[in-house]
Amino acid sequence: MAEPKENVLMEKITSLCKRRGFIFQSSEIYGGIQGFWDYGPLGAELKRNVKELWWSTMTRMRDDVVGLEATIIMHPAIWRASGHVDTFSDPMCDCLLTKKRFRADQVEPQTGTVIWFSGADAGDSPAADGIPTVGDVVAEAAKQGHFDDSGGAPERLLKSKEPMLSGSDQPFAVLLPKGKPDETAIKLAKQFYSSRGVSNPNPRFEKKEFVENSQRFNPENGSLLTPPVPFNLMFKTYVGPTATEADVAYLRPETAQAIFAQFKNVHETSRQKVPFGVAQMGKAFRNEVTPRNYTFRSREFEQMELEFFIKPDEAVEAVTGAVATPASKGHPGEPQPNWGWQLWHQYWVEERIKFYEGIGLPRTTLEEYWQKPEELAHYARACVDILFKFPFGTQELEGIAARSDFDLSQHERCSGKAMGIFDEELRTAFGKLPPEKQTALKDRYYAARLKYLTKMGVPAAEAGAAAQEDADGLAKGQYIPHVIEPSAGVDRLILALLANAFTEVTETDAKGKSETRVVMKFHPRVAPIKVAVLPLLKNKPELANKAREIFQSLRGHMMAFHDEAGSIGRRYARQDEAGTPFCVTVDFETFEGVKDGPQAGVKDTVTIRHRDDGKQERIAASELLPWLLARVK
RNA sequence: GCGGGUGUAGCUCAAUGGUAGAGCGCCAGUCUUCCAAACUGGUUACGAGGGUUCGAUUCCCUUCACCCGCUCCA
Numbered sequence: 001m002a003e004p005k006e007n008v009l010m011e012k013i014t015s016l017c018k019r020r021g022f023i024f025q026s027s028e029i030y031g032g033i034q035g036f037w038d039y040g041p042l043g044a045e046l047k048r049n050v051k052e053l054w055w056s057t058m059t060r061m062r063d064d065v066v067g068l069e070a071t072i073i074m075h076p077a078i079w080r081a082s083g084h085v086d087t088f089s090d091p092m093c094d095c096l097l098t099k100k101r102f103r104a105d106q107v108e109p110q111t112g113t114v115i116w117f118s119g120a121d122a123g124d125s126p127a128a129d130g131i132p133t134v135g136d137v138v139a140e141a142a143k144q145g146h147f148d149d150s151g152g153a154p155e156r157l158l159k160s161k162e163p164m165l166s167g168s169d170q171p172f173a174v175l176l177p178k179g180k181p182d183e184t185a186i187k188l189a190k191q192f193y194s195s196r197g198v199s200n201p202n203p204r205f206e207k208k209e210f211v212e213n214s215q216r217f218n219p220e221n222g223s224l225l226t227p228p229v230p231f232n233l234m235f236k237t238y239v240g241p242t243a244t245e246a247d248v249a250y251l252r253p254e255t256a257q258a259i260f261a262q263f264k265n266v267h268e269t270s271r272q273k274v275p276f277g278v279a280q281m282g283k284a285f286r287n288e289v290t291p292r293n294y295t296f297r298s299r300e301f302e303q304m305e306l307e308f309f310i311k312p313d314e315a316v317e318a319v320t321g322a323v324a325t326p327a328s329k330g331h332p333g334e335p336q337p338n339w340g341w342q343l344w345h346q347y348w349v350e351e352r353i354k355f356y357e358g359i360g361l362p363r364t365t366l367e368e369y370w371q372k373p374e375e376l377a378h379y380a381r382a383c384v385d386i387l388f389k390f391p392f393g394t395q396e397l398e399g400i401a402a403r404s405d406f407d408l409s410q411h412e413r414c415s416g417k418a419m420g421i422f423d424e425e426l427r428t429a430f431g432k433l434p435p436e437k438q439t440a441l442k443d444r445y446y447a448a449r450l451k452y453l454t455k456m457g458v459p460a461a462e463a464g465a466a467a468q469e470d471a472d473g474l475a476k477g478q479y480i481p482h483v484i485e486p487s488a489g490v491d492r493l494i495l496a497l498l499a500n501a502f503t504e505v506t507e508t509d510a511k512g513k514s515e516t517r518v519v520m521k522f523h524p525r526v527a528p529i530k531v532a533v534l535p536l537l538k539n540k541p542e543l544a545n546k547a548r549e550i551f552q553s554l555r556g557h558m559m560a561f562h563d564e565a566g567s568i569g570r571r572y573a574r575q576d577e578a579g580t581p582f583c584v585t586v587d588f589e590t591f592e593g594v595k596d597g598p599q600a601g602v603k604d605t606v607t608i609r610h611r612d613d614g615k616q617e618r619i620a621a622s623e624l625l626p627w628l629l630a631r632v633k
Numbered sequence: 634g635c636g637g638g639u640g641u642a643g644c645u646c647a648a649u650g651g652u653a654g655a656g657c658g659c660c661a662g663u664c665u666u667c668c669a670a671a672c673u674g675g676u677u678a679c680g681a682g683g684g685u686u687c688g689a690u691u692c693c694c695u696u697c698a699c700c701c702g703c704u705c706c707a
Contacts, residue, residue, distance in 0.1 A: 007701080025699085028680095070669095092634085099635055289634085481696095537665065568665090568666090570669040571669090583668095587666070609667080616667080
């Protein structure tokens, strides 16, 4: 539970984000739309920096990862193969009386006598004159004790001034466990029809029946539940001008599946060999039940995902003799040929933490959560969440999952296209193994494949034959790659960076007046504006011109900002709120030469003011660009 | 989806059944030799819709959004 103090902090952050143009509510002029947020000028720069750093770290700076940019709408069969259409869709139903929501398949089965009502007619009006209101009738029903079991009449109904209806034809039913009198059902029915606007209702009895293990009734009060409605988290749309069932497609709920779907193409065109990875950034969409915590859980969000394909451990063992076991916690160093999935997984966890440290989120602000075996998806072998200590609680930034060969196997089965690869090295190595070793590896691979196929409901005989085929394939150098998936949310990371950078500084001036101002302490690599160029005074043309000239020379290399409005102190403060790490000021000494110190007499220098401590240093204007580039790249 | 709270200027907050106000910010100008200086002028708001009323930002209803709790969450 969030502490009040933490809420205050979040409110300060959201307020600053709006005031300075980091984040706006989507469609604000029309009242906003739940779960959608826009990035303003500063937010757009911040996000762009983060994405570019991820892209360059994950692809350009590595030999073994290439990029992909796939469409948001893909063939709907992809989402059936991945399991999203099924797992994102839960049947839900509500209690007709209390409105409580249930997973239809998880309602505790009930046994007893069900009394059905076909509707209710209005009885005598409790009000002396005019048409009674819902509030009047509900108050009367409460007085008679109809609401006692459910903790009193709802406030909303009591306050209602809506006129009561004269009757209702809506069916209602109550399940009575053995021993409960019929009066209980009538009482609940009266309560139900009262809440539907029927004045002093007389429920119409329809029939009585005995049911066993029914999931249609609320276990807490016996009330009938609404029919189950599918609760689908997938955003649906239609491809083409007709909107029929045949045209249904989905906006992707994650970027990863496109990487699996395009695996063969990427593998064949990129001249990469397993182990290698495919990275992708982009928008994803989920109809979240409850978008909450500012941009943390949005319905439209952006992901940065890597699918890093590795050999199955059996193949690693065949080639190198033995799979290396993790020696200790921490970064295992440069990748080695004898790494199995465990070491690759550990490697990526550490690589990703290193990335966060490199953009200004110290390890102390992060937490690692290793999912317990019972929490893992059935196909996952391990999953680590990297959490950040947000003001509203410690929440997930990124998940790094070892997903076995599940995804490629699914697409192979569902598309009918082979997803395996041929590994020359493996074939050669396998042939040289002693026969008992060959058999042992084939048996293990067979067992793993059989487990997968059986789990997915492939008939036993068929599964056995297919697994045998896969095991024989391994001996010939063929396998379906396994995968390690580091999957990060961009918007969550942006929020983490904002929360981490947010710093309040209270200063008391000479007159004793204290003032609190905000400094956004972004790492220079992610800061939206890298440098502000300021003339000390506005009304001195030589200062203004020189500042403009320096600004022009920098802006092609980085996000630079030029400001000459207001006092110099005010302009520094403005940049502090934007999180600009460096302010360059052109002053009189730029022209007249440095007055004193070791640089005395040197002309054409500027001061650099540091955001976090306000300290200044003076450097030659010609040195400015390399000085800045060394710090912001 | 349920329950509670909130909604007034860019931000923070007032007041009111009868022409909506402040501080800060922002813009322009004067001035200003390093940390939100001063002065002058300007800028902008009752979340939306409906009802009651001569008149509603204020009372009522509906709706939307945000916050908290529940629920949900590969």
